[in-house]
Amino acid sequence: MYRYDEFDHSFVQARVAQFRDQVDRRLAGEITEDQFRPLRLMNGVYLQLHAYMLRVAIPYGTLSSKQMRMLAHIARTYDKGYGHFTTRQNIQYNWPALSDMPAILADLASVEMHAIQTSGNCIRNVTADHFAGAAADEVADPRPYAEILRQWSSVHPEFSYLPRKFKIAVTGAERDRAAIQTHDIGLHLKKNEKGEFGFAVWVGGGQGRTPIIAKKIRDFLPEEHLLSYTTAIMRVYNLHGRRDNKYKARIKILVHETGTEEFARQVEAEWATLKDGALTLPEADIRAIEAYFAPPALVARPEGDESVKLARLDSRSFGEWLDQNVVTHKHPDYAAVTISLKGIGEVPGDASDAQMDAVADIAEAFGFGEIRVSHEQNLILPHVARADLKAVYDRLVEIGFATANSNLITDIIACPGLDYCALANARSISVAQDISLRFASLERQRDIGELKLKISGCINACGHHHVGHIGILGVEKKGAELYQVTLGGSGDENASIGEIIGRGFGPDEITDAIEKIVDTYLAHRRDPSEKFLDAYRRLGPAPFKEALYASEAKAA
């Protein structure tokens, strides 16, 4: 794992001291809220409905056991015993006092973590494929490049006051698990014919009130040009991005209004002035950062096949969990495990301090102390010997984290919604819980197959509803909650924005509506191998509309 060097340590520590002073001055009334607000946001401190909220970055979703224990400690000491893992590979604490923030940040700094640039119009936490470094299908681990971007973008003077927030995601595999096409910049690490590394560069993706799929402006950018080319994009955006209207300020609007070709031309022109200059990454530096991400020494554990086979015969639920939550690893004796934070009827993404501690212990005992946070609000143990899978499973059962629902309909992404969020129009969590309970039967879920259901409590789309196979958006209508349904969205390499299916549903109708949609899919699919999304793409909205609204059309 990446280790802070002396510079990183002193930088983060200086930042904690600086913020401590700012908080002290604010509490003493020496600075006003208008002066303080931008300062607290730069340190990840928001104000929600019930309290302040602290958003802590988990760079490219990678955590050590030690760091996870610190997250548990913070939940226990300064919060109400839990935290919320988010779609942006962050963790949010919902109840900390402002006066405790400096202490929390100091605790985080002691394990090489911080909350810098988790808010504000700067380059945010760079996210990555949660299976990075373990996935059998990747050309290389994309995280070293995410780390390079993190170092370069941290308090970058030129890019700290952009027109709007800026999100970068990286993946190292064709199969896009980092949703790169819904980011301001998406980078797809690949190899050319000569075996050299480089990136396909996507720009202008985003969700929020104007969801747009990113456009590819370069098919292969040699790795050494990563920073010069990214700088060129940032400069074009910084100069021309709209500062007059917050809703049009993201790069997606600039790319859309400028036109992809013209935008790409401007980037190339800017890049011509930067290329091969000081921002060129020396080969030795890339390889040095890469060394930090070297996988642990994975000793041969060939007994895994036999022990998995036996354990599967012994326990049906273990077998189901294997099928659903365990994926192939680069090393044949190992696997990557998804720890579902989506227990039936539970809050998506929430984990208690005790659960966090237990995950840290399990990772230490069986996973080289490595943990990942996925953008789907689950945790991952990236390197587990197949021979240890049953032991890991048993330990996860003890803490309620062994739900075998990865990629199934109850593996729901949900934002905090109106239960916490000051911007919300409607609740998300309660809808997620209802749907989860309705589809509790694993047999039924497995029959339905892969189905990504995503819920946001307002159009900001933190819950990724635009790219849910089924998306649910909460709106407020005449003071009541109303849920709009979109179908056919996808956040992978074949990204698409979901289409609104029709009028919305009240809180006590929405689960029935989702069930009708699922039943319609089951009735129309060619065979069980045709997934929901594929069936929707073939069928279009008509049969779903019919199922949801036909009776009222007749009545009218």
Place this chain on the structure above:
Amino acid sequence: MKILTANRLTDGEAVWFGSDQHWHETIDYAEVARDKEAEERLERLGKEAFARNAVVDVDLIDVELLGGEIRPLRLRERIRAAGPTNRTDLGKQARPRPADEGFAAGI
């Protein structure tokens, strides 16, 4: 009908301005403005409390009286007054009522 609400600066706790001119951690003690004049007065007091750095996110919100109890019209404000609906063990709804002395951020 409107009441004055905000979040306390030090810990973000949701508070309401009471008829005793103090900020309270529960909504029950809020002073209800029944006419424009009373609303303007509350608004002014809110601005003053904000300027004094006692509270942030000051807002006048619409309420109704149900059986003598104050009930905000918007669900958002009802959730603020109670706590997360999915965690009834947390927030104000989980506390014993009433025993709330207010804190001296008022006049």
